[in-house]
Amino acid sequence: MSNITLTLLILCFSASLYDASALDSDGVTLLSLLTHWTYVPHIINSTWNASHSVSCSWHGVQCNHAYHVISLNLTDLGIHGQLGPEIGQLYSLKILVLSNNGFSGKVPSELSNCSLLELLDLSNNSFSGQIPFSFGEFRNLSHMSLSSNWLTGVIPDSLFRIPRLEEVNLSKNLLTGTIPANIGVIPQNLGINSSLVKLDITNNKFTGNLPPNLCFLKRLSVLNMGSNQLNGSIPSDLGRCKTLSMLILSENNFTSSLPVFESNANLKYLHISKNKIGGPIPPSLENCTNLAAINMSMNKFTGLIPSALGKLVNLTVLDLSHNNLEGSLPPQLSNCSKMDHFDVGFNSLNGSFPSSMRSWKGITTLILRENNFTGGIPGFFSEFSKLRELQLGGNLIGGSIPPSLGKLKNLFYGLNLSRNELTGVIPLELGYAAGSSTLDVSQQARNEE
Known part of the structure; x- marks a missing residue:
């Protein structure tokens, strides 16, 4: 090898060292993260350049005035691989x-x-x-979402000692165990976690009772614990939580009765x-005058449907089926003129x-099946022009079928009139109403027995 060739190689190697050393430390860290990724999108490859002095112009990267990375947003890029240490x-x-990727x-x-992290979103990946x-x-940290992954094990108690945590979403994982006792059990712990406004742990395997005093500091807005294995009774203090707008406890093993609701002004969804x-x-x-949707189906409720529900003039969904x-x-109930979905089957x-109830002009789903309703089919049903499903089967309804039902084109x-x-x-005319739907008028034989 000639001296000229050797000199050129040394110069090229020195230049590459200069380029790498010219990049700020945060940029070097970001490039190190790339080594753990099995698929890197073009937008990253084309902008994350080792020859730059700082990484602030790279895709998904934002810096402060000192050129330190303060934000890394790589959502929806299709990245695959691991998140390196x-x-x-x-x-x-x-x-x-880093949401909606393949991590x-x-x-x-x-x-x-x-330690300065305020928002952490790793949702919709394959973390385990x-x-x-x-x-x-x-x-x-004030907002954290780890939803829609494959996380296992219990929720660490330490998570709810984060002083500024407002929202945590752990839904759609494989988490097990009981809900940590330090969420809302005694005021000392709640004082540490005074900013909690949303708790979502749906689609896991949590067991045990629902902790009381979750709304002790009256900031809780969303409580979503659906699709778990929780049991026991629903704490009475939730009925006094005036900030609560969404209460979802569906698909669990809760027993006993519902709490008394005391002027719960913000509650809109009760599932x-x-x-x-x-x-x-x-x-x-x-008292929950803003309620828009109530789903109490598949429980053991007894007695009458309270006439007091007629005061819920904003109600659009009422599902009391399978009780x-x-x-x-x-x-x-005719006062609920915004009714869209009514199911008491x-x-x-x-x-x-x-x-x-002919006031329900906008109703799309009306399910009365499998009861003991009597009388005839009301002629004013034909006025429900937006109706998409009408289930009257399995009752004691008599008389003739109104031809006006043929006006129901949707x-x-x-x-189902069976x-x-x-x-x-x-x-x-009934053929015009059927369209591509199922028309069932079978087994009209009770009056012939």
Whole structure:
């Protein structure tokens, strides 16, 4: 090798060293993260350049005035691979959003070294393993989402010692064990976690009771614990939580009865379906005047449907199906003129459909099946022009089928009049209502027995 060639090689090698050393330390850390990724999108390859002096112009990267990385947002880029422990070297990082990618492996415990982190979103990936206990060391974190991953194990108690934590979403994982006792059990712990406004742990395998005093400091807005294995009774203090707007406890093993609701002004969504809750439906629900959706289906509720529900003028969804309710439909429900979905199927209700409910002009789903309703099919049903499903099967409804039902052109999800005591001929007009839906008028034989 000639001296000239050797000199050129030395110069090229020196130049490459200069380029690497010219890049700031945060940039070097980011490039190190790339080594753990099995697929790197073009937008990253084309902008993350080792020849730059700083990484602030790179895709997804934001810096402060001192050129330190404070935000890394790589959502929806299709990245695959692991999140390396080097992430903990971004000491000025405040925002980390890696949602909707293909990250796998463990969530690195070194993340807790990012002591300034305020927002952490790792949702919709394939992270596995346990939630790092070290996350309790965060002091500025206010929002965290680890939902839709493959995380296992218990929720570490340390997570709820984060002083500024407002929202945590752990839904759609494989987490097990009981809910940590330090969420809302005694005021001392709640004082540490005074900013909690949303708790979402849906689609896991949590067991045990629902902790009381979750709304002790009256900031809780969303409580979503659906699709777990929780049991016991629903704490009475939730009925006094005036800040609560969404309460979802569906698909658990809750027993006993519902709490009394005391002027719970902000509650809009109450979903407690698929539990073992019994007793009467509390008339105190009338105090929740902003309620838009109630789903109490598949429980053990007994007694009458409270006429007080007629005071919920903002109600659009009422599902009381698969319970042990009896009596007639209260005519006061006609005040709920915004009703869109009404389902009381599979109960022991009786009487006829109140004529006052013709005020439900916008209703799309009306399910009265498998009860003991009597009388005839109301002619004003033909005024429900937006109706997409009408289920009247399995009752004691008699008389003839109104030809006016043929005006219902949008019954895409079925017209079921079967197993009643209907008489007369099937109107030709009914064919116009059926469209592509299911039309069932079979087994009209009760009155012939």
